[in-house]
Amino acid sequence: MYSYSHRNILDTLQFSKEDLDFLIKKSKKMHSLQESGDAFGILKGKLLASLFFEASTRTRLSFETAMERLGGRLVSTVGFQFSSISKGETLYDTMKMIEGYADIAVIRHPVEGSSRIAAGAVSIPVINAGDGAGQHPTQALLDLYTIISEKGTLDGLSIAFIGDLKYGRTIHSLINLLRHYSVHLYLISPEELRLPDTYKKYLSGFPMTWEETTDIKAVWDSDVAYVTRIQEERFADHREYERLKDIYKVNKELVLASKKQTTILHPLPRVNELSTDVDDLPNAAYFRQAKYGVVVRMALLCLSLGVDF
Amino acid sequence: MYSYSHRNILDTLQFSKEDLDFLIKKSKKMHSLQESGDAFGILKGKLLASLFFEASTRTRLSFETAMERLGGRLVSTVGFQFSSISKGETLYDTMKMIEGYADIAVIRHPVEGSSRIAAGAVSIPVINAGDGAGQHPTQALLDLYTIISEKGTLDGLSIAFIGDLKYGRTIHSLINLLRHYSVHLYLISPEELRLPDTYKKYLSGFPMTWEETTDIKAVWDSDVAYVTRIQEERFADHREYERLKDIYKVNKELVLASKKQTTILHPLPRVNELSTDVDDLPNAAYFRQAKYGVVVRMALLCLSLGVDF
Amino acid sequence: MYSYSHRNILDTLQFSKEDLDFLIKKSKKMHSLQESGDAFGILKGKLLASLFFEASTRTRLSFETAMERLGGRLVSTVGFQFSSISKGETLYDTMKMIEGYADIAVIRHPVEGSSRIAAGAVSIPVINAGDGAGQHPTQALLDLYTIISEKGTLDGLSIAFIGDLKYGRTIHSLINLLRHYSVHLYLISPEELRLPDTYKKYLSGFPMTWEETTDIKAVWDSDVAYVTRIQEERFADHREYERLKDIYKVNKELVLASKKQTTILHPLPRVNELSTDVDDLPNAAYFRQAKYGVVVRMALLCLSLGVDF
Numbered sequence: 049m050y051s052y053s054h055r056n057i058l059d060t061l062q063f064s065k066e067d068l069d070f071l072i073k074k075s076k077k078m079h080s081l082q083e084s085g086d087a088f089g090i091l092k093g094k095l096l097a098s099l100f101f102e103a104s105t106r107t108r109l110s111f112e113t114a115m116e117r118l119g120g121r122l123v124s125t126v127g128f129q130f131s132s133i134s135k136g137e138t139l140y141d142t143m144k145m146i147e148g149y150a151d152i153a154v155i156r157h158p159v160e161g162s163s164r165i166a167a168g169a170v171s172i173p174v175i176n177a178g179d180g181a182g183q184h185p186t187q188a189l190l191d192l193y194t195i196i197s198e199k200g201t202l203d204g205l206s207i208a209f210i211g212d213l214k215y216g217r218t219i220h221s222l223i224n225l226l227r228h229y230s231v232h233l234y235l236i237s238p239e240e241l242r243l244p245d246t247y248k249k250y251l252s253g254f255p256m257t258w259e260e261t262t263d264i265k266a267v268w269d270s271d272v273a274y275v276t277r278i279q280e281e282r283f284a285d286h287r288e289y290e291r292l293k294d295i296y297k298v299n300k301e302l303v304l305a306s307k308k309q310t311t312i313l314h315p316l317p318r319v320n321e322l323s324t325d326v327d328d329l330p331n332a333a334y335f336r337q338a339k340y341g342v343v344v345r346m347a348l349l350c351l352s353l354g355v356d357f
Numbered sequence: 358m359y360s361y362s363h364r365n366i367l368d369t370l371q372f373s374k375e376d377l378d379f380l381i382k383k384s385k386k387m388h389s390l391q392e393s394g395d396a397f398g399i400l401k402g403k404l405l406a407s408l409f410f411e412a413s414t415r416t417r418l419s420f421e422t423a424m425e426r427l428g429g430r431l432v433s434t435v436g437f438q439f440s441s442i443s444k445g446e447t448l449y450d451t452m453k454m455i456e457g458y459a460d461i462a463v464i465r466h467p468v469e470g471s472s473r474i475a476a477g478a479v480s481i482p483v484i485n486a487g488d489g490a491g492q493h494p495t496q497a498l499l500d501l502y503t504i505i506s507e508k509g510t511l512d513g514l515s516i517a518f519i520g521d522l523k524y525g526r527t528i529h530s531l532i533n534l535l536r537h538y539s540v541h542l543y544l545i546s547p548e549e550l551r552l553p554d555t556y557k558k559y560l561s562g563f564p565m566t567w568e569e570t571t572d573i574k575a576v577w578d579s580d581v582a583y584v585t586r587i588q589e590e591r592f593a594d595h596r597e598y599e600r601l602k603d604i605y606k607v608n609k610e611l612v613l614a615s616k617k618q619t620t621i622l623h624p625l626p627r628v629n630e631l632s633t634d635v636d637d638l639p640n641a642a643y644f645r646q647a648k649y650g651v652v653v654r655m656a657l658l659c660l661s662l663g664v665d666f
Numbered sequence: 667m668y669s670y671s672h673r674n675i676l677d678t679l680q681f682s683k684e685d686l687d688f689l690i691k692k693s694k695k696m697h698s699l700q701e702s703g704d705a706f707g708i709l710k711g712k713l714l715a716s717l718f719f720e721a722s723t724r725t726r727l728s729f730e731t732a733m734e735r736l737g738g739r740l741v742s743t744v745g746f747q748f749s750s751i752s753k754g755e756t757l758y759d760t761m762k763m764i765e766g767y768a769d770i771a772v773i774r775h776p777v778e779g780s781s782r783i784a785a786g787a788v789s790i791p792v793i794n795a796g797d798g799a800g801q802h803p804t805q806a807l808l809d810l811y812t813i814i815s816e817k818g819t820l821d822g823l824s825i826a827f828i829g830d831l832k833y834g835r836t837i838h839s840l841i842n843l844l845r846h847y848s849v850h851l852y853l854i855s856p857e858e859l860r861l862p863d864t865y866k867k868y869l870s871g872f873p874m875t876w877e878e879t880t881d882i883k884a885v886w887d888s889d890v891a892y893v894t895r896i897q898e899e900r901f902a903d904h905r906e907y908e909r910l911k912d913i914y915k916v917n918k919e920l921v922l923a924s925k926k927q928t929t930i931l932h933p934l935p936r937v938n939e940l941s942t943d944v945d946d947l948p949n950a951a952y953f954r955q956a957k958y959g960v961v962v963r964m965a966l967l968c969l970s971l972g973v974d975f
Binding site for chain 1: 401402404406430431432434449450453454455456457458459
């Protein structure tokens with residue numbers, strides 16, 4: 049019999065197909081509890097430490113909203129204010145202190161692998177809210193939940209990923225979840241920004257199929273298009289960024305030309321790769337993602353704390 | 358029959374005389390609920406997004422206190438920490454995200470007109486907590502409530518405004534409310550800092566009368582004196598600031614020489630324009646303003662959320 | 667009959683032996699309430715203003731955790747965000763505003779004596795969370811409670827202080843409390859960093875005895891060793907810091923060579939003066955200090971607010 053066993057959320061590779069099915073089911077349940085006003089109070093008396101060693105307001109507000117919506121409490125810290133760090137304190141020591149304060153910790157950190165170090169230091173559950181070039185597992189889970197909520201199912205879907213597949217952390221994380229499903233991926237990027245081999249090695253032996261292309265018209269064969277920003281901060285050579293930044297543009301004209309009712313996703317923030325003229329289309333699901341993200345994180349907070357709902 | 362209809366609080370010009378009478382009545386009610394300890398719990402389960410795109414600790418703490426005093430919850434963000442903004446995100450996109458999180462938003466922004474853009478983006482209520490050179494309507498409402506609480510009525514009062522009437526946002530906003538009442542204004546400023554014509558055009562056709570003067574002795578004929586700081590940051594020419602900054606000084610001697618029991622207000626922070634020797638006078642109401650501000654904002658949060666009290 | 671009478675917590679010198687006995691007893695009581703889950707709700711409806719004029723995340727999170735664990739509410743501000751200050755506002759004016767918002771204030775400030783100024787300005791209780799080179803009384807109280815919790819008693823203990831006894835604020839504060847007990851201190855430091863005479867004058871006429879030494883081996887005769895960091899920021903001459911910073915190193919080998927079961931304390935953050943190989947020893951109490959700190963501050967918040975438990 050299946051039993052969910054993840055206290056820490058560190059990596060998308062930690063989840064089996066059964067885990068994902070369970071998480072989707074629980075997110076749906078939380079979604080309806082939240083809609084009916086019955087979620088408030090589930091985490092009464094529980095305390096979340098929201099530890100953002102780098103600013104990421106979108107993610108921080110989502111987690112903090114999730115905790116507040118459950119009636120829990122939180123202490124919060126952002127960025128350079130974490131003064132002990134500048135005095136030379138290690139992450140290990142910081143976490144041992146936090147263990148004495150809170151029931152659960154969410155950690156965002158600029159250094160890859162730091163959430164695993166944090167989780168190893170303490171007996172309270174730790175949720176990775178993004179660590180450098182590493183994982184952002186809750187973003188991937190909310191993306192998965194968004195697709196299912198918008199399309200009803202995953203099985204048989206064609207999903208296009210567009211943009212920076214080389215550095216796009218959210219894409220790397222989401223593909224690790226989608227591999228468990230019978231979906232087909234169009235990986236649309238310029239040659240220079242293709243999905244690195246290091247990520248491809250996790251994709252064999254799974255029902256998911258995929259193909260690479262440079263042609264954005266693959267969107268027209270896709271049920272879902274996941275658009276991403278070309279991230280300036282990832283490029284050592286600024287001229288390369290300038291050359292590539294506007295290579296793809298998803299706009300209303302492109303979306304309306306699709307053979308399918310293509311649902312448009314974007315992890316946000318967007319710059320020019322996704323036109324505002326798409327916003328009014330019913331297919332534009334990227335603003336609804338924010339709301340889905342809250343209920344997924346509400347579910348995860350409860351599950352990690354071992355509080356049933 | 359009168360029905361209050363403002364979900365968004367964006368501008369002082371949006372309020373009719375009946376609106377103001379209603380808001381004063383509700384603020385009084387909230388004041389007594391707060392004093393008796395019965396306000397806590399009124400906004401149980403409601404979530405405020407406190408969005409300060411520029412730091413304004415005084416205003417932020419006032420709104421956050423208001424929400425906490427009602428037993429509501431909040432998520433909060435300040436200034437440069439709003440990392441998505443530096444990645445190029447528009448206010449529109451930020452607000453669409455916030456709409457998925459919170460039940461109501463308070464927004465402070467350095468750019469005039471941004472609160473209106475924010476409100477236009479979302480279906481949740483938006484309260485303007487100051488947008489650049491624009492409006493600061495809740496400050497004006499709390500100033501109005503302060504005068505009424507201190508003097509018992511507005512009708513027949515003489516009210517002096519002293520200092521920077523050109524750039525003083527709080528003055529511009531408050532005058533828009535006072536125009537509905539039978540009051541007389543003394544606008545006391547140096548020639549260079551007189552009330553701009555653009556604000557004067559809203560004042561005709563209302564019961565309020567006003568006259569301009571450079572002489573601070575007009576305070577002696579005033580029931581209320583509203584003192585403001587000459588704001589260094591508004592001057593392009595620093596020498597002009599140096600020449601004007603200490604032009605008026607409200608001190609104990611001036612206040613005691615008044616023919617009336619002149620009540621002294623100041624939006625704070627003060628520098629040299631208001632001496633600390635005034636603090637001990639019973640007429641010094643500027644510290645009580647902080648407390649009045651909390652109950653006014655408590656009332657506004659409830660009204661915008663449609664929660665009765 | 668004894669009656670505890672401290673609303674403000676400003677200084678360790680304010681406490682008598684009876685006060686300390688009472689605070690230890692109440693901290694124990696709060697500790698068991700917290701462990702059993704019965705502390706939540708004791709401060710329902712109360713509002714804490716957490717005012718950190720300089721960043722000190724460790725201390726801020728501890729106080730905010732304490733307030734949240736009691737079911738209270740808080741408004742919080744950190745460092746340069748305190749924008750009114752940069753506009754020239756005095757601490758007095760800031761506190762008069764806060765008085766209109768909150769039921770109690772915790773204040774951290776870079777300038778010695780500022781917590782006393784803050785407390786003098788307002789009618790709400792003020793707790794000093796560290797003011798410059800001055801006092802940090804709640805740190806001293808939690809250190810005291812940590813020793814008693816770890817050793818069962820204070821009477822008859824030998825306690826070593828190691829490191830920077832000249833600038834170490836936490837040491838100065840803790841010694842003021844320990845003087846009331848029959849303990850013996852080994853003050854271990856290089857000549858340049860000995861306890862200043864100004865602190866020694868408070869130690870005569872009390873049961874505590876003490877001796878100074880430069881030899882770290884005094885740890886082997888100690889029941890408790892309180893290790894402190896040599897603080898780089900306190901040295902005007904950087905070469906002096908470089909020469910002294912690694913003069914003492916408490917490591918596993920040293921601790922295991924002790925004739926007693928020496929309990930190791932450290933106010934954290936640590937750098938090199940305390941090796942991580944000590945962490946696994948049962949004697950290493952410095953991470954448990956964080957948890958003790960929360961219950962001590964929970965007790966203090968209730969006592970200052972006059973809320974019984």
